[in-house]
Structures are given as structure tokens and as C-alpha cells.
Amino acid sequence: MAKPSPHLLFAILSIASLIPLPTGAFSADRPTDRRILVLVDDLSIRSSHSRFFSSLQSRGYDLDFKLADDPALAIRRYGQYLYDGLVLLSPSVQRFGGSLDLAAVLDFVDAGHDLILAADSSASDLIREIATECGVDFDEDPAAMVIDHTSYAVSETEGDHTLIASDDFIKSTVILGEKKIEAPVLFQGIGHSVNAANSLVLKALSASPAAYSANPRAKLSSPPSLTGSSISLASVVQARNNARVLITGSLAMFSNRFLKSGVQKAGSSVKHEKSGNEQFVTEISKWVFHERGHxxxxxxxxxxxxxxxxxxxxxxxxxxxxxxxxxxxxxxxxxxxxxxxxxxxxxxxxxxxxxxxxxxxxxxxxxxxxxxxxxxxxxxxxxxxxxxxxxxxxxxxxxxxPFRHNEYDRFITTAFPYYGASFSTMAAFFIFTVAYLYTK
Structure with missing residues (x-):
């Protein structure tokens, strides 16, 4: 096989040197100066969830939208990560395209990068497995949704009470900001549970004690596996390497419709002109992407x-x-x-x-x-x-x-009894000698 000419090698190296390789994770000087890869099932999400994306872009993030099954998909090249954050808004994807797979996503987080994952009732086994590896478990029933007959959002149609108005937020100003979220958050999707023994996973938004997870289109024949406040609607994870993850079972929670919609919680006479979704997703995304608490x-x-x-x-x-x-x-x-x-x-x-x-x-x-x-x-x-x-x-x-031999005090106060014992012994020996020699 013929060897390539030196001129050809020089040309290849020159072109390669012009390709900018992005830095991994966040920089010490500007932790939020980063690129984010957004993976979607359908590019129409760019318009249906545009308010959330605009919030990120207004804060200086560079978003790169791609289909989750894009055959040219890659998050790493030449040993360097091309992105610093990953937003998975593709709940139904069965297999990622390109070189991206479950192991690559987990390696991305293990390398100190951040992840937002949103699922819904169409969540695939791949998305569920990513969530499980991050410390949360979605309901095993693929048709199950969170149902609440006491804390549902009041609407013109009674519905099946899967549209929930939740205001059980985590008590942390560093995660949700100093300003209190007054309006409930609209949620429609699947619930998940967190392991109480896992201190790295926290429930950021919980269901009410009356909520349960079941198939709304089927008769409940057995007790549901997830009930009450043990159901987490949105959870956050901070790994030991300080990578941050947000996992929620509602893709619609980020949508323009939920962000702009008014909300009235069942049993409450207060009707809010705007739900708490926009404030919630904005503030929690600030935490996930290290704008707070870093x-x-x-x-x-x-x-x-x-x-x-x-x-x-x-x-x-x-x-x-x-x-x-x-x-x-x-x-x-x-x-x-x-x-x-x-x-x-x-x-x-x-x-x-x-x-x-x-x-x-x-x-x-x-x-x-x-x-x-x-x-x-x-x-x-x-x-x-x-x-x-x-x-x-x-x-x-x-x-x-320890002290050197010449650094000790010549006379130590605590040793005075020993000094006294030594001198008294010498004096007693002298007196005994004199008495023995000069007395009969």
C-alpha cells in the first residue's frame, strides 16, 4: 500500500486544526457559557414548546435541535464532548440515531454534564431505562397516568382528572428561586417513584395524598402500585460529580399551552390567570444548568x-x-x-x-x-x-x-514531683551514709 505524501498529510492536519473542538463541562470562569443538544421526536416541538426554548436562549444558551433518530447524531468527537447539556424531549424514541445510545447518555452524565428528560404515556423502554439509571422508576404499566380526583385542574369538561394542578414544591430557594411560585403547576403524564435511601434524588414536585397511578381508560381491578405523595411528578438529581438531572413524566408541562394557560385547582375559589409552569420550568432549568447553587x-x-x-x-x-x-x-x-x-x-x-x-x-x-x-x-x-x-x-x-530534643522546656512543671523524689532520694542516701560511717 502506498504511503500518503507529506503534502497530503500536511493538508489534512491543517484542515483538522481549523475545526473548533468545544470544551467539556462548564468552564471555571463561566459555568453557563455552554451548548445544549435538544433531541425531539418531531421538530414541531420547536414551535409548540418555543417559550421554554426562548427562555434558555435569552439566558445565553446555544440550542442545537435534532431528531432523536438522526443517523448522523453524535455528542462526542475526537475524545471531546460537543455539548455541555442534553435535553431529551423524545419520549417515544426506541433507539437513538448515530453513535448515541444508553451507555453514551450515561457516560455524558458521568463526565459531569447536565440532563433534562421529559416523558409521557408513550415513553419507550429506552427512556424508562435512562430514568432508572438516574435513580427514578416510572410506573411499569405503559398505559398508566397520574390521576387525582381532589387536586385536578378545573376545566369546562370534567374529563378523567389526569390534568393535575400541583403545588407541592420542594422547599428549597436555591432550586426554585427566591420568588415563591403562587400558582399551581399543570401536569399531565406518568408518575414515578424515588428510592428513599438514595440521597442524590429529590422530589421537586409531588402529587397530592389522594393521587394514584393507573390506566384512566380501564377499570381499576387491583390496587395501584404508586399512590399518594410517594408519586413524584418531577425529580432532580445531583450526582457526586456535581452533574445535575431533571426527570419528569410530562412533556406537556414544558409546552406553550400549559405555560400560558390559566389554572384553578379543584376545591379552590382562586383562579389564576397563568399557571406556575413557566416560572417552575424556568427556575428549575436555571438550577439544572448551574445558574444557581454552583x-x-x-x-x-x-x-x-x-x-x-x-x-x-x-x-x-x-x-x-x-x-x-x-x-x-x-x-x-x-x-x-x-x-x-x-x-x-x-x-x-x-x-x-x-x-x-x-x-x-x-x-x-x-x-x-x-x-x-x-x-x-x-x-x-x-x-x-x-x-x-x-x-x-x-x-x-x-x-x-514532635518537639526536637532541644525544644523541650528545661524544667517541666508537671515533672516537679519526680524532681522532688530524685533530690529527696539523694539527700536520704547522704544522711544514711553519714549516719552509717560516724555512729556506733
């Missing part, structure tokens, strides 16, 4: 009291000071993070010192303590985990040595 720590520093340089080791009983700066991304800039629950451990096998850091409310956290009277290899550890915020894990290793 923390970074910089300038971790420790030194002896009265000094500024960081030493290579400490001596037992030294007085030291520890400091770190923590900031939160506001969507446009880094702002000082203010909290009273940030702690540092001085750790060797177990924490010997645990101190709560004090803040100047400008991002700087400081504390001071005495090195314990134990020598070895210690670590300064900050393990900060708070609902809705990205976790911080900071470690710095430092050895601690």
Missing part, C-alpha cells in the same frame, strides 16, 4: 499564627490559621457565598479538630486552632454538602512533627 473554592491557605508563609510542616501544639474563599455563580458573575455551616477538619484517620469557619460575608472563611499533641501526617479537609448546592471537597496534606 460553588467554587479558591485561595486555600494555612500558616502559623503571626506568619504569612505556608510552612512545609507543623510542630505539635503550634497555633495555626486556616482560610479559604468560596464564591457562588449568580448566572452572570461570581458572588461571595455567605453561610455559617462551612467546617474544616484537621484529619488523620479520624478528625482530631473540627472547626466551623467564620466569614466576613465577602467570600473569605477563616478559623484558628492549636495543632493537637499528636504527630503524623494530617490533612486539612473541607467536605461541604448542602441541599441544592454543588459539593466542595478540599484537602491539603501536612506533616506534624
Amino acid at each position: 460553588l467554587k473554592a479558591v485561595n486555600v491557605h494555612h500558616h502559623k499564627a503571626g506568619e504569612m508563609n505556608e510552612p512545609s510542616m507543623y510542630r505539635i501544639n503550634d497555633d495555626l490559621e486556616y482560610s479559604v474563599e468560596i464564591y457562588e455563580w449568580s448566572g452572570s458573575s461570581w458572588e461571595p457565598y455567605v453561610a455559617d455551616d462551612v467546617q474544616v477538619q484537621f484529619y488523620m484517620m479520624s478528625p482530631y479538630v473540627l472547626k466551623t469557619l467564620s466569614t466576613n460575608e465577602k467570600g473569605l472563611y477563616t478559623t484558628a486552632f492549636k495543632v493537637p499533641d499528636v504527630y503524623g501526617v494530617f490533612q486539612f479537609k473541607v467536605e461541604y454538602q448542602k441541599l441544592g448546592y454543588t459539593s466542595l471537597s478540599l484537602t491539603k496534606q501536612i506533616p506534624v512533627r
Whole structure:
């Protein structure tokens, strides 16, 4: 086989160098400066859900719309991810096109990227499996929908009460914003359950105690598998690598019709001119895409009291000071993070010192303590985990040595009884010697 000419290789490399390779995940300087891939079953969703997409674009996101079964579909090239967020609005897709599959979506999240998944009653096994891998389980009955005969949305037609007006939101301002959502959220779709033992999954929107999941077109012959407040309508996941996921069983929840529609909850005399859907999906998407609750720590520093340089080791009983700066991304800039629950451990096998850091409310956290009277290899550890915020894990290793032979006090106060015993023994021996030699 003939070898390619050097001129041809040079031309190929020159062209390849002109192809921009996007960076993976979010940058340290601008966490929200990212590209998002939107996969749909039908491109008509671009118009039927345009208000939601316009909200993302107005906040600086670059949306790339593709059919979920596009044969040229790819999210990774040359070892680099082409997108930083993935929005799956394709509940009925049986198999993704191109190189995208279940493993690729999970690897995308494992690499620290964010995901929004919306399903409905037509959800395929592929979509259900992605949700299961993220920690939630949709109702196994493919025809089941969430039904509520007490918290349904009042409409001109009575219907089967699958159009639900829910206002059971998660109690977290960092996830849903400071402004309270006054109007109920319209939901029509399938419910799911979360594992109570899984601390990474949280119910962002729950059904009422009277809700249940069943086929609205069939007679209920056996107790439903999902009932009451255990049904989650929308759940959020923050993985240990700080990737964020939103999973909901209602594709219509993001639609223009639900975002613009008025709502009146059954049993309530208050009729809201506009549902809470637009505020809910906007605020929760801000959290999913790290516009809120994203923390970074910089300038971790420790030194002896009265000094500024960081030493290579400490001596037992030294007085030291520890400091770190923590900031939160506001969507446009880094702002000082203010909290009273940030702690540092001085750790060797177990924490010997645990101190709560004090803040100047400008991002700087400081504390001071005495090195314990134990020598070895210690670590300064900050393990900060708070609902809705990205976790911080900071470690710095430092050895601690004992006193040198010439650093001990010449006379130790606690050793005075031993000194007294030694001198009294010598005095007694002298007196005994004199008495023995000079007395008969």
C-alpha cells in the first residue's frame, strides 16, 4: 500500500486544526457559557414548546435541535464532548440515531454534564431505562397516568382528572428561586417513584395524598402500585460529580399551552390567570444548568499564627490559621457565598479538630486552632454538602512533627514531683551514709 505524501498529510492536519473542538463541562470562569443538544421526536416541538426554548436562549444558551433518530447524531468527537447539556424531549424514541445510545447518555452524565428528560404515556423502554439509571422508576404499566380526583385542574369538561394542578414544591430557594411560585403547576403524564435511601434524588414536585397511578381508560381491578405523595411528578438529581438531572413524566408541562394557560385547582375559589409552569420550568432549568447553587473554592491557605508563609510542616501544639474563599455563580458573575455551616477538619484517620469557619460575608472563611499533641501526617479537609448546592471537597496534606530534643522546656512543671523524689532520694542516701560511717 502506498504511503500518503507529506503534502497530503500536511493538508489534512491543517484542515483538522481549523475545526473548533468545544470544551467539556462548564468552564471555571463561566459555568453557563455552554451548548445544549435538544433531541425531539418531531421538530414541531420547536414551535409548540418555543417559550421554554426562548427562555434558555435569552439566558445565553446555544440550542442545537435534532431528531432523536438522526443517523448522523453524535455528542462526542475526537475524545471531546460537543455539548455541555442534553435535553431529551423524545419520549417515544426506541433507539437513538448515530453513535448515541444508553451507555453514551450515561457516560455524558458521568463526565459531569447536565440532563433534562421529559416523558409521557408513550415513553419507550429506552427512556424508562435512562430514568432508572438516574435513580427514578416510572410506573411499569405503559398505559398508566397520574390521576387525582381532589387536586385536578378545573376545566369546562370534567374529563378523567389526569390534568393535575400541583403545588407541592420542594422547599428549597436555591432550586426554585427566591420568588415563591403562587400558582399551581399543570401536569399531565406518568408518575414515578424515588428510592428513599438514595440521597442524590429529590422530589421537586409531588402529587397530592389522594393521587394514584393507573390506566384512566380501564377499570381499576387491583390496587395501584404508586399512590399518594410517594408519586413524584418531577425529580432532580445531583450526582457526586456535581452533574445535575431533571426527570419528569410530562412533556406537556414544558409546552406553550400549559405555560400560558390559566389554572384553578379543584376545591379552590382562586383562579389564576397563568399557571406556575413557566416560572417552575424556568427556575428549575436555571438550577439544572448551574445558574444557581454552583460553588467554587479558591485561595486555600494555612500558616502559623503571626506568619504569612505556608510552612512545609507543623510542630505539635503550634497555633495555626486556616482560610479559604468560596464564591457562588449568580448566572452572570461570581458572588461571595455567605453561610455559617462551612467546617474544616484537621484529619488523620479520624478528625482530631473540627472547626466551623467564620466569614466576613465577602467570600473569605477563616478559623484558628492549636495543632493537637499528636504527630503524623494530617490533612486539612473541607467536605461541604448542602441541599441544592454543588459539593466542595478540599484537602491539603501536612506533616506534624514532635518537639526536637532541644525544644523541650528545661524544667517541666508537671515533672516537679519526680524532681522532688530524685533530690529527696539523694539527700536520704547522704544522711544514711553519714549516719552509717560516724555512729556506733
